C-alpha cells in the first residue's frame with residue numbers, strides 16, 4: 002500500500018508525513034500539487050491532503066498521529082502523560098508560532114527567489130530577523146533547560162520541529178543564526194542521521 006501525499010515536493014508539512022511513513026515502514030508517494038489547488042480538496046487551501054487506508058485526511062497533526070497509531074504501534078508518541086504533554090506542546094508551538102514566523106519572514110522569500118525567479122525580498126527578511134533570532138534563542142534555551150522534547154527519545158515533536166527548523170537552516174541567515182546556538186546544531190545533525198529523515202531529504206538539500 003502506498004500513502005498518497007498531495008502537495009508540493011518541497012513543503013514542510015508534506016515532509017512531516019513522508020518521515021512518519023518512513024518510520025512506519027509505509028510506502029508513500031507525493032502527488033505534486035500546489036497549495037490552493039482545488040485538486041487537493043483541502044477546505045482551507047492548505048497542503049498536504051493525504052489518502053491512506055481508504056481515508057482522505059487533512060491537518061498534519063491528525064495525519065501523523067493516524068499513521069503512527071494505525072501502522073507504527075504509536076512508537077513516535079510517549080505513553081507517559083507528562084512527556085506526551087511536552088510533545089504536544091512543542092508541536093503546538095511549532096505550528097502556531099515557529100512555522101508562521103520562519104515561513105513568512107525568511108523561508109518563503111528565499112523559495113520565491115530560488116524557485117520563482119523573484120527578487121529576494123530583503124526588506125521582509127530584515128524586518129523579521131530580530132524576532133527570528135530571539136525565537137531561535139528561546140528554543141535553544143528551552144532545550145538547555147530540560148532537554149525539551151528530546152527527553153523522550155525521537156517523537157512526533159522531533160519530526161515537526163526538524164522539518165520547520167531545517168527549512169530555516171537552508172537559508173543563509175538561518176544557517177548563521179542556528180550555528181550560534183548551543184544545542185540546536187547538534188540536534189539537527191542527530192536528526193539528519195536518522196534513516197527516515199535522510200530518506201525524505203528535499204532536492205534543495207543536495208544542491209550545496
Ligand SMILES: N[C@@H](CCC(=O)N[C@@H](CS)C(=O)NCC(=O)O)C(=O)O
Pocket residue numbers: 012013014015036037046047048049059060061062096
Ligand atoms: N494546519 C495545516 C498547515 C499546513 C500548511 O501551512 N502547509 C503549507 C505548506 S508547508 C501551505 O499549505 N501553505 C500555503 C498557504 O498557506 O497558502 C496542517 O497542519 O496541515
